[in-house]
Amino acid sequence: MQRKTISLPDDLAEFVDENHINLSRFVQDKLRELAESDSDQDEITEEQAKEIFQKLESLGYLDG
Amino acid sequence: MKVLGIDAATWDIIKPHRDELPNFDKLMEECEYKTVTVEETPKSAPLWTSIFTGLRQEEHGHKDFVVDDELQKREDIDAEFVWERLDVGSKILQVPAVIPPINYNTEYEPEGFGVSSDLEELEADRKKLLEKSKEVLEEDPEFFAVVFMQLDRVSHFYWNDKDLILEWYRRMDEVLGELLEYYDFDSDEPLIVLSDHGFAEFGEGRVQTLPEETPHGTLEGDHHEDAVLITNNVEPEINQPEDVGKAILSYFR
Numbered sequence: 318m319q320r321k322t323i324s325l326p327d328d329l330a331e332f333v334d335e336n337h338i339n340l341s342r343f344v345q346d347k348l349r350e351l352a353e354s355d356s357d358q359d360e361i362t363e364e365q366a367k368e369i370f371q372k373l374e375s376l377g378y379l380d381g
Numbered sequence: 382m383k384v385l386g387i388d389a390a391t392w393d394i395i396k397p398h399r400d401e402l403p404n405f406d407k408l409m410e411e412c413e414y415k416t417v418t419v420e421e422t423p424k425s426a427p428l429w430t431s432i433f434t435g436l437r438q439e440e441h442g443h444k445d446f447v448v449d450d451e452l453q454k455r456e457d458i459d460a461e462f463v464w465e466r467l468d469v470g471s472k473i474l475q476v477p478a479v480i481p482p483i484n485y486n487t488e489y490e491p492e493g494f495g496v497s498s499d500l501e502e503l504e505a506d507r508k509k510l511l512e513k514s515k516e517v518l519e520e521d522p523e524f525f526a527v528v529f530m531q532l533d534r535v536s537h538f539y540w541n542d543k544d545l546i547l548e549w550y551r552r553m554d555e556v557l558g559e560l561l562e563y564y565d566f567d568s569d570e571p572l573i574v575l576s577d578h579g580f581a582e583f584g585e586g587r588v589q590t591l592p593e594e595t596p597h598g599t600l601e602g603d604h605h606e607d608a609v610l611i612t613n614n615v616e617p618e619i620n621q622p623e624d625v626g627k628a629i630l631s632y633f634r
Contacts, residue, residue, distance in 0.1 A: 369480050375596045375597040
């Protein structure tokens with residue numbers, strides 16, 4: 318696993334200490350959430366991909 | 382920083398009709414402008430990828446919307462786009478490196494997946510993308526980019542109908558006028574208005590990018606390697622598409 322260093326303002330650092338938050342785990346979970354929401358946004362269905370493919374074929378993009 | 386892309390716009394139409402295109406005319410009065418003669422393949426997918434990664438086509442390796450019968454997706458491009466590298470608030474709309482075009486930090490669903498050839502659908506998409514762009518610009522993002530692709534589709538199918546082509550340049554001029562309401566020409570904010578490639582009759586360009594006959598109909602024109610570039614407060618100088626990406630990175634670093 319790769320190590321990355323992050324900086325926190327004093328008040329948030331105190332909050333992390335006071336609440337015994339596992340910062341590494343917390344950041345990993347948030348990043349995973351973000352990565353998954355990004356990929357959801359770009360996802361197109363197989364049906365849509367087929368329609369785009371047909372449109373591009375009709376416009377001559379596949380003859381190049 | 383603002384980057385306004387108009388796929389396939391050519392000086393061959395803009396320069397002789399400046400009096401009918403007041404916003405292009407204003408840009409030419411207030412900014413620097415030139416022709417960028419694309420050295421690599423003048424196809425939109427690799428060009429917009431170069432423009433927004435800062436890499437030449439041979440470096441990012443992305444060749445087209447479809448490769449080996451596979452529709453290409455963002456993850457098929459082995460390169461980082463500038464907005465993925467910058468630690469600034471970026472809002473990106475409709476960059477046609479892939480189909481459907483790429484959005485970042487905002488959502489937009491193009492009419493006909495961004496590859497329509499129907500004039501009514503293209504006009505609906507132009508208006509819808511203009512409204513969405515204005516909505517995003519109201520948020521005053523640090524880095525904003527949008528690409529209007531409709532002119533490319535119209536040019537491919539109607540290049541010989543110069544009245545229609547000019548009408549679409551007027552519509553793109555109107556787009557520029559509305560978007561430039563959000564740009565202060567007296568500020569030091571960088572502005573780039575550009576096309577990825579130009580347009581011409583078949584055989585005039587260095588490379589034929591599409592067949593003349595397609596299942597949809599006969600194409601009347603094709604890409605030309607001479608692209609439009611208008612800049613204000615931008616450095617270093619842009620000579621090739623990838624220099625745009627380098628200029629964006631340079632400004633924010």
